Amino acid sequence: MLSFALRRILQALAVLAAVSAAAFALFYAAPADPARAACGPRCDTGQVAAVRASMGLDQPLLTQYTDYLTGIVAGRDIQDVDGSTLHCDAPCLGYSYRLHQPVTEALVDHLPVTVSLAAGALAFLVVFGLGTGFVAALRHGTRTDRLLSGFTLIGASVQIYFLGYVAQWGLVYTTGLLPLPSYTPPATDPAAWAGGMLLPWIVLGFVNSAVFARLSRSQLLETMDEEYVRTARGKGLGRLRAHLKYTARGAAGPLVQLLGLEAGALLGGAVITETVFGLNGVGRFATEAVEGQDLPAVVGAVLLAACFVVLFVALADLVIAWLDPRIRLG
Amino acid sequence: MRWIRPSLAVVATALLATSCSAGAGTTTSAGPGAAAKDASPLTAALGTEKESAGPAPAVAGARAGGTVNVYNTTDFRHLDPQKVYAGAAYNTSLLWGRQLTQYQVVDGKAKLVGDLATDTGTASDDGRTWTFRLKEGVAWEDGQPITSQQVKYGIERSFGKGYEVGPPYWPQWLTGEASYDDARKKYGGPQDGDLDAIATPDDRTLVFHFPQPQADVPYMAAQSSSSPVRKDKDTGTDYDRLPFATGPYRIVEHVQNTRLVLERNPHWKAETDPIRSQYPEKFVFTFGKEALNINQEILSGRDGGADATTVATQLSPELYQTVDTDPKAKDLVVSGRQGAFVTYLMVNNERVTDPEVRKALNLAYPRQQARQVLGGSRAGELASTLSSPALVDWQKYDLNPARPEGDPDAAKAVLAKAAQPPASLTYAYANTPNGQRVAQVLVDGFAKAGITLVPKPVDPKALLDEAHRADSPYDLWEETSSVDWPTPSTLIPFSFDGRANSDLNSARYHNGQVDKEIDRINQIGEPRAKAKELYALEQTVMKDLPVLPFAYPNVNQLRGSNVGGAFVHPIYGSVSLAWLYLKA
Numbered sequence: 001m002l003s004f005a006l007r008r009i010l011q012a013l014a015v016l017a018a019v020s021a022a023a024f025a026l027f028y029a030a031p032a033d034p035a036r037a038a039c040g041p042r043c044d045t046g047q048v049a050a051v052r053a054s055m056g057l058d059q060p061l062l063t064q065y066t067d068y069l070t071g072i073v074a075g076r077d078i079q080d081v082d083g084s085t086l087h088c089d090a091p092c093l094g095y096s097y098r099l100h101q102p103v104t105e106a107l108v109d110h111l112p113v114t115v116s117l118a119a120g121a122l123a124f125l126v127v128f129g130l131g132t133g134f135v136a137a138l139r140h141g142t143r144t145d146r147l148l149s150g151f152t153l154i155g156a157s158v159q160i161y162f163l164g165y166v167a168q169w170g171l172v173y174t175t176g177l178l179p180l181p182s183y184t185p186p187a188t189d190p191a192a193w194a195g196g197m198l199l200p201w202i203v204l205g206f207v208n209s210a211v212f213a214r215l216s217r218s219q220l221l222e223t224m225d226e227e228y229v230r231t232a233r234g235k236g237l238g239r240l241r242a243h244l245k246y247t248a249r250g251a252a253g254p255l256v257q258l259l260g261l262e263a264g265a266l267l268g269g270a271v272i273t274e275t276v277f278g279l280n281g282v283g284r285f286a287t288e289a290v291e292g293q294d295l296p297a298v299v300g301a302v303l304l305a306a307c308f309v310v311l312f313v314a315l316a317d318l319v320i321a322w323l324d325p326r327i328r329l330g
Numbered sequence: 331m332r333w334i335r336p337s338l339a340v341v342a343t344a345l346l347a348t349s350c351s352a353g354a355g356t357t358t359s360a361g362p363g364a365a366a367k368d369a370s371p372l373t374a375a376l377g378t379e380k381e382s383a384g385p386a387p388a389v390a391g392a393r394a395g396g397t398v399n400v401y402n403t404t405d406f407r408h409l410d411p412q413k414v415y416a417g418a419a420y421n422t423s424l425l426w427g428r429q430l431t432q433y434q435v436v437d438g439k440a441k442l443v444g445d446l447a448t449d450t451g452t453a454s455d456d457g458r459t460w461t462f463r464l465k466e467g468v469a470w471e472d473g474q475p476i477t478s479q480q481v482k483y484g485i486e487r488s489f490g491k492g493y494e495v496g497p498p499y500w501p502q503w504l505t506g507e508a509s510y511d512d513a514r515k516k517y518g519g520p521q522d523g524d525l526d527a528i529a530t531p532d533d534r535t536l537v538f539h540f541p542q543p544q545a546d547v548p549y550m551a552a553q554s555s556s557s558p559v560r561k562d563k564d565t566g567t568d569y570d571r572l573p574f575a576t577g578p579y580r581i582v583e584h585v586q587n588t589r590l591v592l593e594r595n596p597h598w599k600a601e602t603d604p605i606r607s608q609y610p611e612k613f614v615f616t617f618g619k620e621a622l623n624i625n626q627e628i629l630s631g632r633d634g635g636a637d638a639t640t641v642a643t644q645l646s647p648e649l650y651q652t653v654d655t656d657p658k659a660k661d662l663v664v665s666g667r668q669g670a671f672v673t674y675l676m677v678n679n680e681r682v683t684d685p686e687v688r689k690a691l692n693l694a695y696p697r698q699q700a701r702q703v704l705g706g707s708r709a710g711e712l713a714s715t716l717s718s719p720a721l722v723d724w725q726k727y728d729l730n731p732a733r734p735e736g737d738p739d740a741a742k743a744v745l746a747k748a749a750q751p752p753a754s755l756t757y758a759y760a761n762t763p764n765g766q767r768v769a770q771v772l773v774d775g776f777a778k779a780g781i782t783l784v785p786k787p788v789d790p791k792a793l794l795d796e797a798h799r800a801d802s803p804y805d806l807w808e809e810t811s812s813v814d815w816p817t818p819s820t821l822i823p824f825s826f827d828g829r830a831n832s833d834l835n836s837a838r839y840h841n842g843q844v845d846k847e848i849d850r851i852n853q854i855g856e857p858r859a860k861a862k863e864l865y866a867l868e869q870t871v872m873k874d875l876p877v878l879p880f881a882y883p884n885v886n887q888l889r890g891s892n893v894g895g896a897f898v899h900p901i902y903g904s905v906s907l908a909w910l911y912l913k914a
Contacts, residue, residue: 036795039494045833046511047494054491080492080567098407099586100567109588173630180633181623278627280588280618288404288587288618293791 008317012310019306023299024065037293038097054079055097068094068299078102093303094296096289103300106285113183113281117204117273118266120197124205125212125262130255132209133216138243140221149217155210164203164276171199181277200277204270208262215258219251226250253320260316261309268305375441375722376548376857377434377604382444383465385600386607387436389895389909396912397612398893399638401624405587405617410570411557412488413495417669417812418642420554421902424606425592425613426575428558430462430481430536430551432605433901435909440816440900442548443604446476446558446576450548457543457855462551464534469597470560471575478530480558483520485528488555490519492567496555497814503550504528506541520561543855549815578608578908590615609895609911622646628888629659636892637912641904645886650705658891664905665708665886666898670718671812673710675772675878676797680838681805682755686748688875689730691755691806694741695878696775698734703767708886713879716826716868720900721816723861729872741779754782758797758804761787768808798836809836810883816901817857818864823848826871839876 035052052058056067056079070076071092078088078095086102088095093103129152136148171178182196223229224247232242269283282301289297406419411427414420424432432445442450447462454461468476487493489501494510501513504527517525529537538547550556563574571584578600579592592613600608619627624643627635629652645653645663653659675695677688697712704710711719714728733740745751757772759765769785776783786804788796797807814820824830827848828840847867854860887905889896894913899906 033795037791045831050491051494084492084566086567099405100570101586106586109585168626172632173626176632180627180630180635182633275620278619278623280616284618285587291791 004321008314012314015310016303016306020069020299020303021065023302024068025061034097034293034295051097093300096294096297096300098289098292098294098297103296106297107282107300107304110280110282110285112185113274113279114267114269114283116183116186116193116197117200117270117279117281118263120201121204121208121266121270121273122259122263124201125209126259128205129209129212130216133213134220134243134248136213136217137220137224138239145217149214152210152213155206155208156214157210158207160203160207160272161276163207164200164273167199167203168277181279183279183281200273200279203277204266204273208266212255212258212262216251216255219254220247223247223250249323252323256316256319256323257313260312260314260319264309264312265305267308267312269301376450377441377443379444379449381434381441382447382449382604383601384603386434386603386605386909389607389609389911391913392607392609392895392909392911393913394609394611394911396610397614397637398610398907398910398912399634399890400613400615400907401619401627401638401640402615402617402642403619403621403624404642405590408495408570409573409581409584411554411559411573412484412493413570414554415496417902418904421899421904421906421908422641423554424577424906424908425579426577426581426595427554427573428468428476428576428603429554429556431548431556432552433899434605435900435906438897438900442552445552445603445605446481447551451551453547453855457545457547458540460538460540460544460547462536462538464536465602466534467599467602468576469599470563471580471595471597473597474560475533476558476576477533478536479533480560481536481556482525482528482530483561483564484557484559485555486517486520486525487559487564489514489517489525490521493519497550497553499546499550499553499814500555503540503542503544503547504538543853545855545857545860546815546817546819548857549817549819552815578603578606579613587617589617606908607911609909613907622648625649625888628890629662631891636890639889639893639896639905639907639910640887641907643887645888647705662888662891663886664889664896664898665884667710667718667720667900667903668883668885669812669899669901669903670720670816671810671883671903672713672716672718673808673810673880673883674713674716675880676807676809676837677877678797678802678805678838679840679876682752684748684750685874686744687752688878690741690745690748690779691776691781692730692875692878693732693744694736694738694776694779694781695732695880696736696771697732697880699736699771699775700768701881703771704764708884710881710883713882715879716872716877717818717821717865718813718882721813721818721861723858723865725865727869727872729869730875736775736778738775738778738780741781745780752781752805754784755805756786756803757783758786758788758793758807760790760793760808762790765790765808794836798833800832802832808880812903817861818868819860822864822867822871823852826876837876839871839874841871841874844871 035055035057036048038055039048039051056064067076071088071094073090075090075092076088077085079085080100088102091104096103096106099106132148132152136145139145172180178199179195181199184192184196186193229242229246232246269281269286271283271287274281274283282304286298286301289301406422408414408419409423411423414423428446430445430447431442431450433440434443444450446464446468448465452461464476464478470476485500488496498510501510502508504525505513505516507513507516527539531537558576560574571586572581575581575595578595578598580595581590582593583589583591594608594611598608621643624640625646628638653663682688701709701712712734715726717724757769759769773783773785793807794809796802797804824834826839826844827835828842828845832838844867851860851863851867854863885898885903889905892913894911895909896905898904
């Protein structure tokens with residue numbers, strides 16, 4: 001188990017290193033000049049050169065990259081465009097010259113919105129996806145099964161930028177059934193928080209639950225036919241108890257895997273959902289960073305997203321190993 | 331001279347147009363924006379000492395109290411007064427920042443008056459010396475009086491490293507250097523000690539000494555860089571997030587890119603301020619919403635939308651039909667000219683050297699069709715001048731009359747006279763939906779005159795960099811730019827000086843006679859005499875037709891149904907918050 005865990009950690013670090021290097025190289029190669037973006041359109045060539053120097057962009061790419069990695073581990077001193085030196089604490093994901101703020105700090109400002117969105121959407125996804133999948137599997141071949149399968153197919157085929165706008169039009173602006181999508185810190189006003197996030201949760205959860213529902217249905221159906229489940233039933237265990245105790249556990253592996261990936265991806269910033277509902281989370285932060293040619297912010301957001309994916313995939317692996325001891329040996 | 335990036339330029343010119351005037355939406359009959367329907371030229375003329383005394387003209391029907399919500403897609407790039415250098419930020423920072431002078435707006439017209447200063451300054455020695463005297467009773471948010479040394483310190487900061495983002499004029503003028511870089515070699519900011527060019531004989535008097543005559547000092551004194559800064563409150567880089575207030579509001583919270591909260595400043599005295607009012611109790615800015623969400627929330631009026639406005643978000647094209655068909659929605663649109671901005675079809679004169687070719691382009695230019703795809707006549711008025719109608723003493727002229735819809739036959743006739751008609755011309759455009767629409771119109775229109783346009787889509791953010799680059803491969807592109815204040819002083823001398831680099835002289839216009847005239851006119855210290863000469867010089871330039879004026883763009887924004895006093899500031903070109911109030 002220890003070597004399994006060590007292997008996973010090394011793999012995760014390798015993935016993160018590769019992602020950070022790729023993000024760094026990619027945006028360095030972009031046609032836009034981050035120094036000009038930081039300096040503003042009025043700056044002449046001399047001024048841009050001065051800003052470039054204070055941003056360290058005149059250094060070799062490798063030096064910039066190693067400085068960056070050092071900052072993540074140990075923090076580092078950074079020079080702002082006015083020549084003042086600031087200390088950026090570890091984990092330092094660089095300094096945004098556009099915002100005049102350490103990237104880590106800026107990401108932390110936007111993270112609560114994204115965490116709220118992801119948590120609620122995942123909860124909806126699990127309850128709704130697993131629920132429809134379970135019912136469809138139990139009612140396999142009936143009208144209910146076909147109805148539920150058709151319904152989830154809608155989720156799989158519509159896009160958030162379509163459903164999001166239609167839902168806002170129908171449920172918010174026309175009928176007023178739901179509050180305007182917005183983020184209020186839950187500590188300030190829990191009711192406003194839940195109210196404002198309700199529609200984004202439902203839409204994001206519904207769209208993502210389609211795959212989950214279909215996968216859970218087929219997994220459950222497959223596991224229901226396993227001999228150990230039939231044995232349990234044969235020994236007199238009730239239908240529901242047998243399925244909850246044996247079928248669900250046996251079918252959980254791929255579902256947990258999918259959930260881990262989904263959680264990682266959502267926490268990295270649901271760019272489209274945040275855009276459609278006007279939520280100012282990590283996804284929107286990343287979009288703006290790209291538009292503003294804010295190189296350190298872009299790299300920071302990419303790394304954060306990668307971290308979440310790696311972390312949650314690893315967590316999912318651990319959960320699966322706990323559910324199914326055969327995995328650990330493999 | 332400042333530019334707006336093409337993405338913004340396209341937004342600005344792409345607006346829907348409504349029949350509302352600048353004062354539309356206000357139910358009052360008087361107040362700053364009320365009578366802006368009057369299309370006569372604006373006169374941002376200089377006010378007297380009496381006009382510089384507070385309080386600001388009362389807004390009829392205005393009510394005190396409440397919280398105004400402001401929804402913007404993004405945070406302001408800068409709040410540090412010496413770094414602020416863009417219309418919406420200038421306009422908004424009026425809420426917490428005061429300058430030596432500022433624009434008082436009455437009946438939609440701007441007049442420059444003393445703000446912290448008792449008047450717009452007194453010139454002597456042919457404009458080489460300017461004296462300002464601070465009003466009594468002007469104070470910081472902690473009640474301490476504002477002194478001349480603090481105004482001087484603010485201006486000294488604008489020489490410093492990191493302040494390149496601000497305007498270059500104080501450093502250039504006060505050192506007498508033509509280049510900003512050279513100016514900063516002479517004095518590099520407060521760490522170099524005292525700036526000799528500004529004297530502060532007492533706590534209320536500032537004397538500026540310029541090596542050359544300067545006519546535009548009163549206007550420069552209205553720029554954000556002419557705001558005082560207190561040494562003990564100067565937090566360096568963090569001042570850009572949280573500046574110390576002198577205006578009617580103070581900043582109580584600013585989470586970058588998320589939220590900005592303003593509350594009334596108890597030490598601001600209305601009787602010292604001829605420009606601003608203090609009706610709402612609070613302003614709460616929310617950043618990071620999409621334009622369409624902002625517009626829909628304001629239109630719906632729900633969850634604070636009725637009390638909301640925006641200073642930088644244009645009406646979304648998706649809602650054009652709604653505001654066209656719903657009178658209630660239409661009433662919420664605030665429209666007006668975008669300050670002193672002008673949109674041009676730029677020509678690289680080093681590539682298109684034959685004046686006959688430029689004349690033919692002007693004749694064939696389908697201006698009307700190009701404006702149609704951006705929202706029609708109300709997206710802006712078609713332009714024939716380099717300067718904007720927002721400038722002092724501006725007069726309309728048209729030296730190169732052309733039919734708005736283009737005249738292919740006339741263009742062909744002129745092109746036949748050209749020594750070397752081009753096989754094709756490269757047109758670079760911002761790769762946005764509007765950029766694409768305009769490109770299609772131009773390709774079709776010019777083709778009718780036998781001019782082949784090769785359209786090149788460019789990343790909107792990179793378009794100006796690409797077009798201004800010394801070795802740029804583009805012949806034509808669209809650009810929206812503005813002078814820095816409403817006189818012609820920063821137009822021809824910056825953008826059409828043959829000795830300037832292609833960052834400034836992006837048309838690559840070279841005319842030795844014009845350069846000589848610029849040098850001569852720059853020695854004139856009297857503002858109106860200088861403006862008159864510059865208008866004459868503008869016509870000399872326009873005879874060569876270095877660029878093709880397209881439009882004086884409009885802005886169209888929304889305000890909530892409970893928001894009164896919203897109009898487009900005639901100089902800053904966005905909805906001004908310094909006069910807003912909530913109706914109930």
